[in-house]
Amino acid sequence: MRIIVQKFGGTSVATPEQRQRVLHHIRKALAEEYRLVVVVSAMGRKGDPYATDTLLSISKQYGDVITPREKDLLMSCGEIISAATISSLLTKHEIQNCVLTGGQAGIITNNHHTNAQIITVNPKRVKHELEKGNVVIVTGFQGQTTDGEITTLGRGGSDTTATALGAALHAEYVDIFTDVEGIMTADPRIVEDAAQLEQVTYTEMCNLAFQGAKVIHPRAVEIAMQTQIPIRVRSTMSDHKGTLVTHLTEIDRPASEVRETTIIGITQMPNVTQIKIRVNQGQYDWQVSVFKAMADHGISVDFISVNPCEIAYTVYDDLADQAAAIISDLGLTPELSRGCAKVSVVGAGIAGVPGVMAKISEALTEEDVQILQSADSHTTIWVLVHGEDMVKAIRALHRKFNLHNLNYA
Numbered sequence: 001m002r003i004i005v006q007k008f009g010g011t012s013v014a015t016p017e018q019r020q021r022v023l024h025h026i027r028k029a030l031a032e033e034y035r036l037v038v039v040v041s042a043m044g045r046k047g048d049p050y051a052t053d054t055l056l057s058i059s060k061q062y063g064d065v066i067t068p069r070e071k072d073l074l075m076s077c078g079e080i081i082s083a084a085t086i087s088s089l090l091t092k093h094e095i096q097n098c099v100l101t102g103g104q105a106g107i108i109t110n111n112h113h114t115n116a117q118i119i120t121v122n123p124k125r126v127k128h129e130l131e132k133g134n135v136v137i138v139t140g141f142q143g144q145t146t147d148g149e150i151t152t153l154g155r156g157g158s159d160t161t162a163t164a165l166g167a168a169l170h171a172e173y174v175d176i177f178t179d180v181e182g183i184m185t186a187d188p189r190i191v192e193d194a195a196q197l198e199q200v201t202y203t204e205m206c207n208l209a210f211q212g213a214k215v216i217h218p219r220a221v222e223i224a225m226q227t228q229i230p231i232r233v234r235s236t237m238s239d240h241k242g243t244l245v246t247h248l249t250e251i252d253r254p255a256s257e258v259r260e261t262t263i264i265g266i267t268q269m270p271n272v273t274q275i276k277i278r279v280n281q282g283q284y285d286w287q288v289s290v291f292k293a294m295a296d297h298g299i300s301v302d303f304i305s306v307n308p309c310e311i312a313y314t315v316y317d318d319l320a321d322q323a324a325a326i327i328s329d330l331g332l333t334p335e336l337s338r339g340c341a342k343v344s345v346v347g348a349g350i351a352g353v354p355g356v357m358a359k360i361s362e363a364l365t366e367e368d369v370q371i372l373q374s375a376d377s378h379t380t381i382w383v384l385v386h387g388e389d390m391v392k393a394i395r396a397l398h399r400k401f402n403l404h405n406l407n408y409a
Contacts, residue, residue: 001130004029005174007039007140007162010051012177012236013082014044019089021236025177026095026135028239034172035130037165039140040086041158042078050081052141068113072142072152075114076101079139079158087137097135100125102161103144105136106168109151116143116151118160121168138165156217163220167227174229176216177236182243183208183215185403186266190394193404197264199244201348204264205231207380211344212269221245262356263347263401266394272302273320274337274372274384276312277327286332287311293326303342303384305373312373314342314384337372341390344382345397351378363400369393 006029008022022038029036046053052075059066059074066074083099090097106122129136140158143151153160159176166174183205186194200208202225209218215233224231224245234242279286287306294301294315299322303314315323320336327334350356357374360381364371369392373384385393398404 001035001127002033003037003130003169003171004034005037005039005162005166005169005171006177007158007175008041008086008177008236009158009179010041010044010048011179013040013086014048018236019086022086022177023089023093025175025236026090027093030095030135037126037130037136037138037169037171038086039138039158039162039165040079040082041140043082043085050078052078069149072113072150075152076139076142076150079141083137083139090135090137095135096133097137098129098132099137099139100129101139101144101150102142103148103150105138105165107143107161107164109143109145109153111145111149111151113149113151115154116145118143118153118164121164123165123168126165126169156214156220159217159220160223163223163229163231166229167223171229174224174231175242176220176231176233178215178233179235179237180215180233181235181238181240182233183213183245183265185264186394186398187213187268190268190391191266191398191404194398195404197243198241199246200264201247202245203379204346204348205245207344207346207377208265208267211342211346211380211382212267213265216245262349262353263345263403265346266397266401266403267344267346268390268394269342269344270387270390271317272314272340272342272384273317273323274303274312274314274340275320275323275327276310276335276337277332278310278335279332280309286330289330290327290332293330294323297322297326299323299326303373303375303382305375314340314373337386339387340372340384341387341393342382342384343390343393343397344380345401346380348379350376350381357381359400360397363396364393367392367396369396 042052044051087099108120109116140161183197184194188194206221231245232242301313305312324334369389371383375382
């Protein structure tokens with residue numbers, strides 16, 4: 001069977017008009033003689049009647065006391081409502097279909113309620129329904145433990161459902177339908193002339209997603225990368241092919257263009273606090289104490305820089321006071337810079353290319369943006385800046401690397 005997976009996010013299924021566009025894309029895939037799996041999210045966003053956050057707000061009328069197991073039961077309702085609604089629409093238009101929950105679709109997870117990890121996918125039931133000629137509508141964001149408990153996969157979990165099913169079914173590709181045309185070189189709300197990318201690598205997309213781009217969940221990209229299933233990020237409201245996410249060797253660009261496109265995007269993560277701790281030369285055990293204390297209290301640290309007399313790292317702003325108190329209890333004095341932003345310059349071509357950091361420094365210096373901290377990898381260079389400088393920094397870097405011209409679409 002020639003199989004594709006289509007995933008429709010909350011905004012794509014929120015209104016009758018948008019659901020007609022879902023119907024359009026389903027019909028188009030069927031006309032191309034694909035067997036089709038459709039993964040749906042809960043309808044709309046916070047405030048909409050059946051959105052996940054709205055469902056959660058119902059339980060909070062008695063305080064935030066609902067247990068994680070029962071929270072998963074509540075949150076799973078939104079996707080079931082979406083799936084049943086899309087099923088009704090397809091049935092009205094005489095399209096044979098079947099709805100399966102995540103567990104019925106064979107998505108088996110661990111028992112970490114509200115943020116479960118997929119252990120395995122057994123798509124036997126899905127294949128059986130496809131062989132019968134059904135469009136298989138699967139509730140995204142959810143799975144089931146080996147002992148039958150309903151679990152959810154955390155924010156962005158419907159993307160993960162789609163790519164996990166695509167991998168298990170050996171689909172030709174996975175379409176992620178959303179409210180944007182594809183992957184952009186920067187947030188278009190910040191950079192007006194941000195360009196749409198026709199193609200990016202899995203690694204580039206993972207880095208963009210991990211560093212703040214919210215178009216697709218990084219865990220979904222990792223699954224696709226491991227199994228080499230191409231992803232297309234597309235707009236529900238358009239027939240444009242969107243952005244293809246795949247291996248560099250599969251990207252059809254001239255070699256000269258690949259080498260010239262060192263940087264493909266700028267992204268950002270606001271609302272972080274930099275914590276610095278200084279000690280005297282020769283005191284080494286304190287570094288272990290600090291990071292162990294953070295871990296023991298469940299505080300995730302990022303952007304870590306260590307030298308013999310100082311460590312620096314970041315936490316989210318809402319955890320800064322707790323982190324500072326923990327450090328003080330260790331007999332150390334933390335220095336906090338609140339309200340910072342982590343700006344990331346991403347591109348698979350960074351490794352081994354001289355002058356990239358020089359251009360970053362030049363762009364930010366020209367705009368009087370102070371770099372508080374920096375780090376790099378083979379595909380990403382990060383700079384920490386004051387929050388009030390974030391927008392200025394993103395625009396300056398976008399201009400410096402001429403990303404407005406980086407448009408293959």
